[in-house]
Amino acid sequence: MDYIKHVISDKQSEVVLFSSTAIALYGYDQGMMSLINTNFDYLDTMGIAKESPLVGVIVSVYYLGCAVGAVLASYLGDIRGRKPSIFACLAVTALGNLLMFIAGLGFSQGAMTLMFIGRIVMGLGVGGIDAVIPVYSSELNEEGGRGKALAQEFQSNIFGLNMAFAINLAVTNGLGKENQWAWRIPIIAMQVYPVLLLSFIYRLPESPRWFIFHDREDDAHVALTEIYGGDEAGGKLDELKKAHDEESSHSIGYSDMIFPSGQQFHETMVTVMGQVNQALTGYGAISVYGPQIFQLLGFDVSTAEYLTQGNYISYFFLMTFAWVYIERVGRRFLMVSGAFGMAICFGILTVLGGLAMNCHQIGIPNLAVSIPGSITLFVATGFFGIGWLAEVWLIPTEIYPSTSRAQGSAISVIIWGLANFVVTLLTPILFNNLDYWLFLVFTVTNLFAGWWTWAYSPETGGRSFEENQAFFTDSKEHNTWLVTRVNKGEFRHLPRGKEGDGVDDERQPLLAADGA
Numbered sequence: 001m002d003y004i005k006h007v008i009s010d011k012q013s014e015v016v017l018f019s020s021t022a023i024a025l026y027g028y029d030q031g032m033m034s035l036i037n038t039n040f041d042y043l044d045t046m047g048i049a050k051e052s053p054l055v056g057v058i059v060s061v062y063y064l065g066c067a068v069g070a071v072l073a074s075y076l077g078d079i080r081g082r083k084p085s086i087f088a089c090l091a092v093t094a095l096g097n098l099l100m101f102i103a104g105l106g107f108s109q110g111a112m113t114l115m116f117i118g119r120i121v122m123g124l125g126v127g128g129i130d131a132v133i134p135v136y137s138s139e140l141n142e143e144g145g146r147g148k149a150l151a152q153e154f155q156s157n158i159f160g161l162n163m164a165f166a167i168n169l170a171v172t173n174g175l176g177k178e179n180q181w182a183w184r185i186p187i188i189a190m191q192v193y194p195v196l197l198l199s200f201i202y203r204l205p206e207s208p209r210w211f212i213f214h215d216r217e218d219d220a221h222v223a224l225t226e227i228y229g230g231d232e233a234g235g236k237l238d239e240l241k242k243a244h245d246e247e248s249s250h251s252i253g254y255s256d257m258i259f260p261s262g263q264q265f266h267e268t269m270v271t272v273m274g275q276v277n278q279a280l281t282g283y284g285a286i287s288v289y290g291p292q293i294f295q296l297l298g299f300d301v302s303t304a305e306y307l308t309q310g311n312y313i314s315y316f317f318l319m320t321f322a323w324v325y326i327e328r329v330g331r332r333f334l335m336v337s338g339a340f341g342m343a344i345c346f347g348i349l350t351v352l353g354g355l356a357m358n359c360h361q362i363g364i365p366n367l368a369v370s371i372p373g374s375i376t377l378f379v380a381t382g383f384f385g386i387g388w389l390a391e392v393w394l395i396p397t398e399i400y401p402s403t404s405r406a407q408g409s410a411i412s413v414i415i416w417g418l419a420n421f422v423v424t425l426l427t428p429i430l431f432n433n434l435d436y437w438l439f440l441v442f443t444v445t446n447l448f449a450g451w452w453t454w455a456y457s458p459e460t461g462g463r464s465f466e467e468n469q470a471f472f473t474d475s476k477e478h479n480t481w482l483v484t485r486v487n488k489g490e491f492r493h494l495p496r497g498k499e500g501d502g503v504d505d506e507r508q509p510l511l512a513a514d515g516a
Contacts, residue, residue, distance in 0.1 A: 026160065045108065067416075074406045086129065091198065162309070280442075290304075345379055399460055471487060
């Protein structure tokens with residue numbers, strides 16, 4: 001009870017709770033569509049066959065909406081503030097979700113069109129949330145606390161995934177796959193997130209950094225007083241003003257980011273390839289088409305659905321290792337080891353998938369293949385959560401100055417949206433044509449992701465923006481992007497003396513819950 005009172009009364013705790021709940025919204029959609037795609041009434045209402053490519057198209061257009069929403073929300077967040085941008089994104093998300101819910105409700109003509117519109121509109125909102133929330137969170141955390149804070153928030157993403165699939169599984173088993181409410185209830189249940197967040201956002205402070213950037217020192221002081229109290233607000237204000245003065249010379253625009261001649265092109269490529277490689281790990285496909293993968297390994301439909309839920313629950317708990325170790329061993333180590341770990345798992349799944357599809361011909365008991373296959377898939381999911389879920393969203397907030405952090409985050413979401421659009425669009429097609437050989441494709445793509453990260457992605461943890469900029473400055477001087485050749489390879493790992501250390505006083509989180 002005392003903890004609940006603390007969360008309600010403490011602004012620092014409120015921001016952490018709000019950010020975590022907002023990120024859970026992104027995970028909910030992935031879990032929501034998993035069983036909806038196999039609901040017979042849904043397929044009939046949309047007028048499509050179970051193996052039609054349109055199943056993947058309906059899922060994937062959401063990610064195109066996310067890409068556009070990231071740009072719009074980033075712009076609004078820079079001009080009007082982080083809170084107004086988040087509010088608008090939540091309202092748009094609620095609207096898109098409602099359009100999905102009413103698609104084909106009492107009518108059949110135009111049902112698929114309305115579902116497409118709903119998916120795109122909801123993508124606009126969720127993409128905006130994914131772009132602004134990490135920025136909002138990082139602007140309220142200093143260097144030493146960002147990794148742990150964001151990893152904890154992204155663990156709630158997996159909670160949203162679990163919640164959606166659990167609701168889906170319950171109503172599907174209770175009502176049957178022929179019942180329309182078995183797919184409409186999981187959709188409308190998502191409204192709890194935007195409605196709850198919209199009713200809560202008024203309690204949160206605007207980013208003091210945003211106020212400073214817009215020369216609104218009095219408002220920044222009010223926000224800091226609201227967070228820390230009057231005794232500390234003055235000192236924190238001076239720190240933010242000093243940081244702004246130091247970073248203002250680094251202010252950049254999109255043209256400086258996306259063109260090879262731009263001063264921040266290297267940073268942008270690190271951001272872009274982080275999201276591309278995350279998509280190449282294949283987990284976006286696994287999270288949306290989990291039941292189909294377990295069926296490919298030899299399980300019946302019902303067992304495959306329960307195993308998918310079990311995989312998501314394991315995913316949630318294994319994610320704890322991410323925020324425990326992200327500041328101790330660094331982002332780069334977790335990403336490289338995660339990619340190579342997934343490559344090994346998918347290599348094993350290629351063999352087991354082949355055996356599962358031919359076990360009767362070669363006389364192998366089905367469970368002798370499907371059980372180790374399931375365990376391997378659980379392990380692969382854990383590798384993704386620990387190594388790739390939060391890290392690719394964290395790095396852009398550590399390599400761009402605060403004056404351009406929103407643009408960097410927007411680029412990250414745009415690439416995430418486009419990459420996942422391609423992956424989720426192609427996955428059902430590849431399943432229908434490649435069967436278990438799809439695992440071999442993911443083996444190769446994970447090897448590439450691990451190699452690229454090892455070769456070109458610097459370790460940004462435990463360093464300030466200015467310290468991370470030294471890597472990109474030195475890479476220009478040495479005319480190479482290879483991490484091992486820049487600054488004597490210092491960016492292969494955390495700064496000396498930081499491995500395993502706690503957060504020191506200078507890097508204490510600016511906004512983290514007490515006792516967290």
